[in-house]
Amino acid sequence: MAVKRGLGRGMSALLPEEANFLRDEKKDKRPGDAAIELVPLEKIRANPEQPRKDFNDGELAELADSIREHGIIQPVIVEEAGGGNFSIVAGERRVRAARIAGLAEVPVITRKYSDEKRMVVALIENVQRSDLNPIEEAAAYKRLMELTGLSQDETAARVGKNRSTVANSLRLLKLPDEMQGSIRKGDLSAGHARAVLSVSGMKNQDHLFREILKKNLSVREAEKLAAMISGEEKKSRKPPGRSPELDAMEEKFLNRLGTKVKIKGDLSRGSIEIDYYSMEDLDRLYELLG
Numbered sequence: 001m002a003v004k005r006g007l008g009r010g011m012s013a014l015l016p017e018e019a020n021f022l023r024d025e026k027k028d029k030r031p032g033d034a035a036i037e038l039v040p041l042e043k044i045r046a047n048p049e050q051p052r053k054d055f056n057d058g059e060l061a062e063l064a065d066s067i068r069e070h071g072i073i074q075p076v077i078v079e080e081a082g083g084g085n086f087s088i089v090a091g092e093r094r095v096r097a098a099r100i101a102g103l104a105e106v107p108v109i110t111r112k113y114s115d116e117k118r119m120v121v122a123l124i125e126n127v128q129r130s131d132l133n134p135i136e137e138a139a140a141y142k143r144l145m146e147l148t149g150l151s152q153d154e155t156a157a158r159v160g161k162n163r164s165t166v167a168n169s170l171r172l173l174k175l176p177d178e179m180q181g182s183i184r185k186g187d188l189s190a191g192h193a194r195a196v197l198s199v200s201g202m203k204n205q206d207h208l209f210r211e212i213l214k215k216n217l218s219v220r221e222a223e224k225l226a227a228m229i230s231g232e233e234k235k236s237r238k239p240p241g242r243s244p245e246l247d248a249m250e251e252k253f254l255n256r257l258g259t260k261v262k263i264k265g266d267l268s269r270g271s272i273e274i275d276y277y278s279m280e281d282l283d284r285l286y287e288l289l290g
Helices: 016-022 057-070 092-101 115-128 134-148 152-159 163-174 177-185 190-197 202-215 219-237 244-257 279-289
Strands: 036-040 076-082 085-090 105-110 261-265 270-274
Touching: 057 092, 085 092, 085 115, 092 105, 115 134, 115 152, 134 152, 134 163, 134 177, 152 163, 152 279, 163 177, 163 190, 163 279, 177 190, 177 202, 190 202, 190 219, 202 219, 244 261, 244 270, 244 279
Parallel strands: 076 105
Antiparallel strands: 036 105, 076 085, 261 270
């Protein structure tokens, strides 16, 4: 059920100064390009802020086979870490595979970054290559926001994503650990998770989650079941004689605001309840309604 995702914009469009180090090192270097050096693997350390936490052993073995045959085509990006050691900024998967392949050294480009820039580079490389599972991606956005104080809108712009994409990603972190674990393993896709989040109440969410796994539902099937569950719940709460015009208006609010809206009252007077899921989401609604 795992879903592949792409960044949508190239690294060069987001970080123009970083474009050089993503080229094949066999190409002719231009004046001003950072030098590519060979560094012993024993001197290279993992990046503690690496967004990717899960590395597939089978994929690493395949990459190691390719490295044995062709070498490392794209250099690893590192920072000096003192004592002649280096910390990986981008390329940890290549370093792990190089160790499996038995290499003694790897090509690197040494750079110096701020905390924000280091996180952005690592995040972009992973997302651009579809290397992160949805939970890792969400955690990376959250960590980037914590490090930099960026809003959801600013974070989305920094990594070349739509604000809604980042907001939906962050919502995955609200799921229980068991559901997040299923997403990490690929048993549940981000699309399935959004279907689960679309129903209210932990009991309903847990029921839908287990139905998805038990019946191996597609995302479309999960969305239909979610709509059915929400519809039944709505009927059970619907006041007698409620006007269908209010139901239609709730749907309009939902489409306009991108979040659940409940109208309480009748056609003459009442109140409107709007759901939000973070301070950034509240700011977004304020801008839309302002």
